[in-house]
Amino acid sequence: MANFRYRALAATGEVLSGEMEAASRSSVIDHLQMQGHWPIEAGPSDETAGRWRQPLLARRPPQRALAMLIRELATLLRAGMPLDRSLAMLTGMTRTRRFRRALEDALARVRAGSSLADALAAQRDTFSPLHIGMIRAGEAGGQLPDVLARLGALLARAQELRDTVVSALIYPLVLLVLAGVSVIVILTVMVPQFEPLFESAGAALPLSTSVLLFLAHGLRDYGWLLPLAAVIMGSVLLQQRRTPEARAWWDRAVLRIPLVGELVAKIETARFCRCLGTLLGNGVSLLAALSLSRDAISNRTFQGAVDQVLQHSKEGRGISGPLRRTGVFSGLAVDLIQIGEESGSLPETLLRAADTFDAEVKHATDRLLALMVPAITIGLGGLVAAIVGSVLSAILSVNALAI
Numbered sequence: 001m002a003n004f005r006y007r008a009l010a011a012t013g014e015v016l017s018g019e020m021e022a023a024s025r026s027s028v029i030d031h032l033q034m035q036g037h038w039p040i041e042a043g044p045s046d047e048t049a050g051r052w053r054q055p056l057l058a059r060r061p062p063q064r065a066l067a068m069l070i071r072e073l074a075t076l077l078r079a080g081m082p083l084d085r086s087l088a089m090l091t092g093m094t095r096t097r098r099f100r101r102a103l104e105d106a107l108a109r110v111r112a113g114s115s116l117a118d119a120l121a122a123q124r125d126t127f128s129p130l131h132i133g134m135i136r137a138g139e140a141g142g143q144l145p146d147v148l149a150r151l152g153a154l155l156a157r158a159q160e161l162r163d164t165v166v167s168a169l170i171y172p173l174v175l176l177v178l179a180g181v182s183v184i185v186i187l188t189v190m191v192p193q194f195e196p197l198f199e200s201a202g203a204a205l206p207l208s209t210s211v212l213l214f215l216a217h218g219l220r221d222y223g224w225l226l227p228l229a230a231v232i233m234g235s236v237l238l239q240q241r242r243t244p245e246a247r248a249w250w251d252r253a254v255l256r257i258p259l260v261g262e263l264v265a266k267i268e269t270a271r272f273c274r275c276l277g278t279l280l281g282n283g284v285s286l287l288a289a290l291s292l293s294r295d296a297i298s299n300r301t302f303q304g305a306v307d308q309v310l311q312h313s314k315e316g317r318g319i320s321g322p323l324r325r326t327g328v329f330s331g332l333a334v335d336l337i338q339i340g341e342e343s344g345s346l347p348e349t350l351l352r353a354a355d356t357f358d359a360e361v362k363h364a365t366d367r368l369l370a371l372m373v374p375a376i377t378i379g380l381g382g383l384v385a386a387i388v389g390s391v392l393s394a395i396l397s398v399n400a401l402a403i
Helices: 025-034 045-052 063-078 083-093 097-111 116-121 129-141 144-201 207-222 225-241 244-256 260-281 286-295 300-313 320-326 331-343 346-402
Strands: 002-009 015-022 038-044
Touching (some): 063 097, 063 144, 129 144, 144 207, 144 260, 207 346, 244 260, 260 286, 260 331, 286 300
Antiparallel strands (some): 002 015
């Protein structure tokens, strides 16, 4: 007998966690299921505790490769190949060491009599509770290949959305870095060349030129401290952001930033709708689907809104009304969800809403990019103009003194 720590979703929608003494991990899962709970994860107390104390910069598995892996497994199962043989083939084909180890472990557990969901749940660093929950529902309903195909599509669409945002922000970030490098070169290389001229004149320099020379000397003598200070400050901010209070404050602040907040809200709405629609379409109960969809959202403000909806849904009130009262989700999303509830086609409506907000994310990203690039260009031009103006004003002062 050993101690196992577990997390499970109760029939009321409450997430339960605790420790249980059992002979094996499978016994813990069976006991939870007999009590009417939905197991999310279970493992030895020391192992699970290590999982919950993640490192500051824990590496996430490549989502594109994970989506392809799940789709390939669905294809093999649809072709009539047994589960253990399908896992063995994927283990030989995958080139990612992380996935190969996960598949080898899952294959050993499946051959020992474990279900696929239980086997993959042991690899909590690779497969999330959302993945395990969908696979468990597919196994219970006898639709594992179809569920795996939908899960692969869900991960692929999430990766496409992430790639859209990242690709759109690459150019402004590169432009911003080049602008910073240009200003540093001007201050540390070009401006000091005029200093002997100013010193030989012996005249009082304009305030702007004095400030410019002070900055140039500071960058030249102490510029090496800037990367060190940036690393220390970044580490402190990241560590602070790990606390629930700081992260909640940051997530609220991001939503208030013009344009950026709108983009983040649409990303989270699209992610929530697609995840909830996929889970409901796979036969997962509404309470379990809401709880799992909450874990797929990264913004704490939206997570809090889903928690409120989860509490109201326990009373059988549906989700469109509670969603509207939170004031977090857009009116369009709530209207579409209400139509889906009234027509009895909520999963399909949620997926269509996700497609709508994916398109909105692309439009919002294009608009943000259209404003950021000119703003950075104008800001850089203004800064360079200010530097040149300060130098020219000093030169004109020296020439006036000479005359």
